[in-house]
Structure formats: structure tokens, C-alpha cells
Amino acid sequence: xPSVLQTTPPGHFVxxxxxxxxxxxxxxxxxxxxxxxxxxxxxxxxxxxxxARFPGxxxxxxMAAMHLVTPDGRVxxxxxxxxxxxxxxxxxxxxxxxxxxxxxxxxxxxxxxxxAAHRYRIMGRAADAGECVNGTCALHARREP
Numbered sequence: 694x695p696s697v698l699q700t701t702p703p704g705h706f707v708x709x710x711x712x713x714x715x716x717x718x719x720x721x722x723x724x725x726x727x728x729x730x731x732x733x734x735x736x737x738x739x740x741x742x743x744x745a746r747f748p749g750x751x752x753x754x755x756m757a758a759m760h761l762v763t764p765d766g767r768v769x770x771x772x773x774x775x776x777x778x779x780x781x782x783x784x785x786x787x788x789x790x791x792x793x794x795x796x797x798x799x800x801x802x803x804x805x806x807x808x809a810a811h812r813y814r815i816m817g818r819a820a821d822a823g824e825c826v827n828g829t830c831a832l833h834a835r836r837e838p
Contacts, residue, residue, distance in 0.1 A: 698749055698750070698767075698768040699749070699766050699767060699768065700747040700748055700749045700750060700762055700766050700768055701746060701747060701748060701766055702762075702763075702764060702765050702766035703734075703746070703747075703762055703764065703766070704764050705732070705733075705734060705764050706728075706732055706733040706734065706761060706762070706763060706764060706778060706781060707733070707734045707736055707747075707761070707762045708721065708724065708725075708733055708734070708735050708736065708759055708760070708761050708762075708774065708778050709736050709737075709738040709743070709744075709747070709750065709755055709759060709760045709761075709762070710735060710736070710737065710738065710759045711737070711738065711739065711755065711756065711759070711812070712737025712738070712739050712740065713737075713739050713818055714812050714813060714816075714818065715816040715817050715818060716808075716812045716813075716815045716816040717759070717812060719816070721735045721759075724775055724778055724779060727778075727779040727782065727785050728778050728779055728781045728782055728785075729781040729782040729783075732781040732782075733761075733778045733781055738750075738752070738755040738760075747760075747762060747768075749768070750762075750768065754770070757770075757809065758770040758771040758774070758805070758806075758809055759771065759774050759775070760774055761773075761774035761775075761777050761778050763777070771802060771805045771806070771809070772792065772798075772801040772802050772804070772805040773792070773798075773802075775805075776789045776792040776801075777789075
């Protein structure tokens with residue numbers, strides 16, 4: 694899904710991910726390693742006050758997919774968020790541009806949605822995630838419009 698959402702510009706790249714998900718934590722480490730050093734800040738949207746910094750992004754939307762907020766406030770989600778974060782490193786960006794080839798984007802997006810919907814089954818909850826509150830342990834099978 695192309696970016697249609699705009700939020701408060703953070704001045705740098707921010708990836709909002711599910712810090713209560715062990716799989717998400719591991720993959721976020723890999724994504725940050727692919728990105729240009731220091732270019733992307735990984736932020737656990739489950740932390741108190743985080744979503745207040747980004748009006749228009751809901752807990753439900755963030756449970757469905759990670760979100761990348763660009764320095765100017767544009768928002769990308771899912772596989773495209775990962776591609777754009779990785780593309781902050783020019784050499785990786787060349788490989789990441791394959792995502793935009795016809796058919797590749799649709800395939801990547803479908804795989805992303807499948808993995809995101811089952812991420813807690815893949816590796817479980819993070820050890821430091823604490824108690825399940827406000828439905829954070831529930832898998833959100835419903836897709837965003």
C-alpha cells in the first residue's frame with residue numbers, strides 16, 4: 694500500500710515496531726544493520742507515549758504492520774517500510790529497488806502480511822514484554838483498509 698498517511702515529522706527516519714514480539718525484535722536488529730548507520734531509529738510502539746508522537750498512527754495499525762516515518766512525516770507500512778529503511782544505505786538501496794518491479798511488490802506484501810499475522814506463533818512474545826494488556830497478545834487477523 695503506497696504512503697497516504699502523513700504525521701508529525703520526526704526529522705529523521707523512525708521505524709515503529711512491535712517490541713512485545715520476539716520475532717519483530719530480531720528482525721528489527723537486522724533491518725537496522727542493513728540501514729545506513731545512525732539513519733534509522735527503531736522505536737517500540739508499545740512503549741507508553743510513543744504513538745502520541747505520531748498522530749494518525751493507531752495501536753491497531755501498528756499491530757498489523759511496522760511503520761516507517763520519514764524525516765518529513767510521510768508514513769510507509771509493512772514490506773515497503775522495510776525496503777525504504779534499508780534503502781537509507783545507498784548500496785542496499787540498489788538491491789531494495791527490486792521491490793518496485795512489477796509483481797515483486799505484491800508478492801513481498803503478501804508474504805509480509807502472512808508473517809505479520811502469525812509473528813507471535815513464530816517466536817513468541819519477548820521475554821521482557823510483561824503482561825498482556827489491551828489485547829496486545831491477540832493476533833490481529835483483521836487487515837487495515
